[in-house]
Amino acid sequence: MGQFIKMLKTIHLQYRERGLLCTLAMNLSHLTGVIRGLIYKLIYFRSIQYAPYSMQSNSTIEVFNKRSKIRLGKFVFIRKNVSIRMDFDGELTLGDNVFINDNCTINCVNKIHIGNHTKIAPNVCINDHDHNYKKTDEGHLIKGEVVIGSGVWIGSNVVILRDTFIGDHAVIAAGSVVKGTVPAHTLFLNKRENIFKEIIESKSNIVNMKPVTTRSQA
Numbered sequence: 545m546g547q548f549i550k551m552l553k554t555i556h557l558q559y560r561e562r563g564l565l566c567t568l569a570m571n572l573s574h575l576t577g578v579i580r581g582l583i584y585k586l587i588y589f590r591s592i593q594y595a596p597y598s599m600q601s602n603s604t605i606e607v608f609n610k611r612s613k614i615r616l617g618k619f620v621f622i623r624k625n626v627s628i629r630m631d632f633d634g635e636l637t638l639g640d641n642v643f644i645n646d647n648c649t650i651n652c653v654n655k656i657h658i659g660n661h662t663k664i665a666p667n668v669c670i671n672d673h674d675h676n677y678k679k680t681d682e683g684h685l686i687k688g689e690v691v692i693g694s695g696v697w698i699g700s701n702v703v704i705l706r707d708t709f710i711g712d713h714a715v716i717a718a719g720s721v722v723k724g725t726v727p728a729h730t731l732f733l734n735k736r737e738n739i740f741k742e743i744i745e746s747k748s749n750i751v752n753m754k755p756v757t758t759r760s761q762a
Contacts, residue, residue, distance in 0.1 A: 574598050577622075591630070592616065597638075600624045609634070612652075617642065617660065628652075632687075634672075639694065644668075654687040659694035659712065670704045693728060 558567045577598030584605045585594040591607045597620035599605075605614070605628045612630035617640035625647045630636060634652040638644075639660035646666045650656060654672045658664075674686045688706030692698075696710055699718030710716065711728025719734070726732045 655689035662696040665700040
């Protein structure tokens with residue numbers, strides 16, 4: 545009952561801030577997303593542990609093995625063009641109130657855990673495995689795991705590789721490639737350098753490139 549009252553208050557606040565038409569359109573989109581989520585639960589009823597969640601248009605869940613499991617917390621919100629692929633003994637957990645923005649990819653063949661209230665920006669790729677290009681007896685995949693804590697912020701265009709552990713309330717800067725351990729309450733970013741070269745045009749119309757400066761940016 546408390547959740548229902550909270551939902552009504554939220555809709556009323558949206559109406560006051562956005563107007564009637566925008567509020568109707570937005571909540572119709574949410575309702576359509578909830579129905580899409582229910583459809584995937586019916587398709588993969590043995591693989592998905594269901595709680596009400598929303599999955600918007602062109603987002604997909606593909607389960608290629610009966611042993612794969614997906615556990616969804618309450619009020620997970622998945623935006624457009626998100627791809628979730630499960631295979632082998634993959635176990636994917638999305639905690640309560642996880643938000644996944646447009647064009648993200650999650651590939652799980654072993655274990656990926658994303659904690660409560662974690663927010664993921666557009667174009668993020670999360671993999672718990674690598675392809676075994678050496679083709680040893682380990683098989684064509686090298687499996688690991690990815691554990692992302694609660695309250696984590698992940699910026700746009702981040703790639704998270706296997707055997708990565710991100711602590712609670714960490715922030716991953718946009719464009720980062722992450723592998724290993726990120727302590728809780730820290731900001732993670734890859735070192736970046738911008739290299740500028742001056743364009744010098746000679747009398748013979750031959751263009752030379754002259755180094756100017758190298759600058760670092762956060």
